[in-house]
Amino acid sequence: MGEQSFTRESAPTGPPAALTNRLGYLLKHAQLRLADLGASALAPFGINGRECAVLIVIDDVPPLSQLELARRMGVDRTTMVALIDELEAKALVARRPDPHDRRRNVVGLTESGRTTLRAARSAHDQAEERFLEGLPEEDAVHLKRILRAVMGPVSDDGRQERPQKR
Amino acid sequence: MGEQSFTRESAPTGPPAALTNRLGYLLKHAQLRLADLGASALAPFGINGRECAVLIVIDDVPPLSQLELARRMGVDRTTMVALIDELEAKALVARRPDPHDRRRNVVGLTESGRTTLRAARSAHDQAEERFLEGLPEEDAVHLKRILRAVMGPVSDDGRQERPQKR
């Protein structure tokens, strides 16, 4: 076994072009990286990215039932139950029965939830900036616009095209 | 009770702007949608997106050990074991001991693997096109370029910056 030491470890070898040309790889790893940044940014507030998203939606729109919340976020309604369980345990949101339809729960932010959301949102925005840093200003705008176009084929009535797989 | 039927179900309500403005949401759901498309495109060949990516990398670069493969794909080496187990069970790749270092396995495509890859790659490319359809030609290029810039901060030695969390 002579000199097999040709180039075995000498090239650190990032991902090969065959991969960085594939949109699937790029999207997945970009998403992972941003999720990481977001998670660390949100950790001080005791919430993760998905929980933060729930808070945002609750804050953004008129009082919603759990199912309506789930639909808007593109998650399953059983997933939403667990999500709200978490947030309610942290006293950030509150369920209360919908007086108009007692099958439903109306979910709203608590005072603490509003406070936390304000701080968390700003921390998360900073993480997003860090994610985009080094990118020309206009590219960041492009990126959002293109992603919205690609995955938000919204039909006339405002409903999302793809039901909500997964 | 009276007329609570004001606007409860009348607005189908896609994702609110508060979400489609968040890069995390966009990236995640774009990735999910593409993964879905890719999965159905690859199903006829009995492989999924990750397995296809492994085949691509194996085909793209000189014979690699499992660890080198894992590094280039940004996955854990234990994940790679399971991945290759699958592909070997399907007779698409073959492990053979590296004659120069008997700790290592060199992984290569089988004849069937090469055939499958060729067909699968083309099917997957079509899925990617379907994903991008309706998008101006140049935007597709933009998207890839921006994603590569955002998540491929490659240091001088060619290694990826973020080790490989998750």
Next chain:
DNA sequence: GCGGATCGTCAGTTTTACTGACGATCCGCT
């Protein structure tokens, strides 16, 4: 030829999200 590092493997765990089922409730119709 010894000690530390590397590679592949395996078992166990975590995270995330889904399916299927169930009780409570609502709504249209008779």
Next chain:
DNA sequence: AGCGGATCGTCAGTAAAACTGACGATCCGC
């Protein structure tokens, strides 16, 4: 009234993906 079908929230079980920690075999520098 009240019956039947649909809807909402819930829970248990499951599946996929990926990680941690440990282990044996092997390599490499000294």
